[in-house]
Amino acid sequence: MNPVTPAIEPRLEATRNACKLCTPLGACLVFRGIRGAMPFLHGSQGCATYIRRYVISHFREPMDIASSNFSEGTAVFGGGENLTRGLDNVIRQYHPELIGIATTCLSETIGEDVPGMLRAYATARAGSPDLPALVHVSTASYRGTHMHGFHDAVRATVAALACQGATLPRQINLLPGLVSPADLRHLREIVAAFGLQAVVLPDYADTLDGPAWDDYQALPDGGTSCSEIATMGQSLATVQFGRALALTAESAADRLQATCAVPACKLGLPIGLRETDALFDCLARLSRQAPPEPFVKERGRLVDAYVDGHKYLAGKRAVLYGEEDLVVGLAAFLTETGIVPVLAASGGKSGVLRQTLTEAAPETASKTQVVDDADFVQIEAAAKALQPDLVIGHSKGAKLARALDIPLVRAGFPIHDRFGGQRLHHLGYRGTQELYDRIVNALLEKTQTESDIGYSYM
């Protein structure tokens, strides 16, 4: 039976059950991935609180975000004074190496000149040994999604700190996007195996997935240091993940190429064989070294698993949603396994979702319904007509999976209805392998649970 392709429900004026988060959240995640940095929101204190509680619910780690705490009066008369006091207090209490200042809708709506205020602040304190690097990123939530905040913060950090200089021949920049701490650790391992040194931005592998403390850590251990970021202009190349990002925005990689002549290698998110092959191929070229044997074996095992699991997956139909680059990465992978991504949805609206999907998953792209600027009401309506077998995405798809009575394989962010979201692997041959196993097992579990006989051989 071949279900008809449904017409997508028209987008209403209202967004119902959003499939995106707000821009400053993305920026705060980036600043948490810089060593000794404090994320700071210029605007209402509630934004800091909401974002903290949301990030914490996924990572199950402390996440401090300071704010300039506007009052009604500040909203009318401007927040310069609050910004100064806020920065002073953060510096005195936390002694950060960097403060990442993102704006909220409040300060954006009243049109605060934050760069000007920060220049004045730094000038007034010039020479002070305590003065940290101040990085500003404009993050009005009425412009874009959390991914815009994320990528803009990476670009702003690079723009503020990276300098030109003699090329460091064994150093590359790695801009992974919003991936899990486990993925970050794995990426580091891969790059190191090629004999390369990676400056990863952001790197919250330890700050958002750290051990118990011996002593209080005002700012959590880990992250990429300002001095490392300063050398990003001297790297051999910048490796950036995200096919949609590559087509839509002036990214940090573009910036480094334009200002410091660091070549940009723009890849898809390395999920599945082909996208991961592209990463290994890129690293092999940069390092002039063949992919190390353990990873070649991982690739071999992944292919072997594809063969072994094919009977369970071939022809199955999946619904994907989430950030555009994650959706494209998942589609590229699923297509290799025999699964048809029948629906690819995102709250983002870059306009390139269809194009990037066609490039990354050419075999099935014509069978994939693409919905951007989507909310979960649209996704659910479209999914119902498509008769899918499984859903892959973050926790907000739980309602959808329940309505369709099919498994939800959790991936991405936020995952707050399961334990260990921060430790999920998605990337590389190894991450793909784990994701693949989870998908096969989710389908097996459903078959087993629904069987009257109770087979223990599946």
Place this chain on the structure above:
Amino acid sequence: MKNQEAPQGEALREKVLAGYPAKLAKKRAPQLVVNHTHADGQVPPVKANVRTTPGIITQRGCCYAGCKGVVLGPTRDIVNLVHGPIGCSFYAWLTRRNQTRPPTAQDENFMTYCFSTDMQDENIVFGGEKKLRAAVQEAYDLFHPKAIGIFSTCPVGLIGDDVHAVAKEMKEKLGINIFGFSCEGYKGVSQSAGHHIANNQLFKHVIGLDDQAPEGKFKITMLGEYNIGGDAFVLEELLARCGFTLVATLSGNSTINQFERAHTADLNVVMCHRSINYVADMIEKKYGVPWFKVNFIGAKSTAKSLRKMAAFFDDAELAARVEQVIAEELAKVEAVAARIKPRCTGKTAMLFVGGSRAHHYQDLFAEIGMKTIAAGYEFAHRDDYEGRRVLSSITVDADSRNIEELEVEKDPKRYRKILSDEKRQKLASVNFEFNDYQGMMPQMDDETLVIDDINEQDTQRLLELCKPDIFCAGIKEKYSVQKHGIPCKQLHSYDYGGPYAGFQGAINFYQEIDRLINTRIWSFIEPPWEVAASPTLEATYERG
């Protein structure tokens, strides 16, 4: 592990304050108070409900959070439409795990739904009223709900969108109740402002619309119970068993029709004084319904509250049923307490949460022999610390002045003199208090530390100095507290456990605290090679 040398009283207070630069310490000092209850019940003043200093990492949320998330969150049949950019709506989407029980699958429940105008750049520049109007129409077309609430986020007030005008216009057009909330995030100093704005609007636009009282004797309305972890379910069942008729709850497991007829009760009982005491006052003034404070957290407090309610109605049969329920339930509670108390006695707790929870939960800890050594609220006012006796001496600052105080008059048609002057006097003669709340501090031991609006740095200093056996707060504090090897119990969301109200709730709580503080996990934190004079290592060296 336990810090025997932990400083106390003024010494502890000074050590916590010493962490601040001088100027900040001076500003912060009146918010840290060593408790001392004088013979007349007076306690030292606490500076509360004042704006957090910029750059200080507070527990507090915003006005919108208090309005949309807390007060209107647990009502299932109002469509809540957030007017603003997407984040505010997304972050308030079922995060408090509001529970509700529609009587049938056909009954409306919009709580799982997150409805936002998702304002974009052009709406900020050209105004968002047109989009809001369209969204209200869509919500109506989709659901035909009884009511729609519109919640304003920060940009709305700044760009001058008039949500109340849109609400009025659409109410007339669609013929259902539609009301707006000017709960922009920057108003007030905490979510407390949002509670007030939410409750004011419910009072203006909903309460009193339906004079049809439910059938039954001993009608009460429960104010300030938000059904976290299913608390309201436990209490509904308990009250019904005792013979009370629950007209409405504001707002745990509620419907709009409950709100509409809330004024038909003969008694209002107030759980969370902070979020709703002014509603109790307004209902009394307008409709004549008397109120008093109760506490259903803790088995003894629950028994005491039920007895007080029975005494109010002065009915022998009711009193007998209440006594019977208390006897049956206390027997079960005491059996569990007897098992757990020896494992918890002498342990110490700190509670920094909410506007009443830091007070109420001390009762539960006391029932298993634990001592509260420090406590404070996130968004309370002075009266919640010191009692309503200080109400007249509270100074109103610019942040509070911006929150509307409603002028209320007697409703000529609906006002009922429920409590005769004679009866009121008679009850007063046996120390029966109406319209009163003693506050948290008189119940706490002398020399304990009270901290208002605790922040991340205070918390860290307290943990290091005192090493309490348990710390109660919310999810933002949970993981940094636990990094120290100290368990943290969330009292906002109950760590998605509970219920903890009533008698069954007390049993659940004792068991939960026992599990948390007596876990063996903390003994594994240090690996053997880091323990001084490790026998394993010595043995290895000797052999080598």
